[in-house]
Amino acid sequence: MVKLTDTQKFLKKIGLGKEDYHFWKQIGKALLSTYALFGVAWLYNETSPLGWWTLKPRPKEEKEMANLYERRRFPYPGDEEAVEEFIKSGGTMGTTIGPKGMIESDAESDHFQKKxxxxxxxxxxxxxxxxxxxxxxxxxxxxxxDLE
Structure with missing residues (x-):
């Protein structure tokens, strides 16, 4: 019983006493809702048709050509069949986002920007x-x- 009271005194000193439970419960709720909101935003960003949060503004011509691009899905390394299929389809060549049927390099994108x-x-x-x-x-x- 003595050790329990010592523990409660220690917890009270560091802000974890019985009267602080409501405060920490509110902090927990706030953190949980914040993380949930960020998780939903992140998930929507991955599947968004809007292209949110791009670091560089894209020119009009590039936006018009966006339908020519596809996102490659990488297989889980433990799944041997999926990895073999990925390698057969030329998976590791090029970038993760590139035009369909063509391997894009950084030099080509720089050339496009310069153009x-x-x-x-x-x-x-x-x-x-x-x-x-x-x-x-x-x-x-x-x-x-008189000029014409």
Whole structure:
């Protein structure tokens, strides 16, 4: 009986006494609901058609081509039949997310990004050139020159 009271005194000193049960129960409920919410969000992120939480914003062209990509499922290492099937289908080559029927490397994705950047740069330079050309034409027409 003496040891039980000593234990209860010790637990009371560190904040685990009988009067603290309600507090720890509330903390437990809060942690449980938070973890459940994060688990559901994580599960939805894995199967989401929306593509949530991407670190880099994807350009419009890449979003339009998203239907060409598939997610590969890796087999559990202990399942020998599934591992053999995975290896036969060329499983370990390429990346985990790549275009269907084609092995994608990092160099190709970098090349795609550079291609998109150069295309945008060309469009912007074309806009700037047309704007400058129109300004020059309007100034010359104001001075009385006839340009067609």
């Amino acid at each position: 998109l950047q150069s295309k945008k740069f060309e469009q912007e330079s074309q806009k700037l050139w047309l704007r400058m050309r129109n300004e020059v034409i309007s100034e010359l027409q104001e001075k009385g020159y």
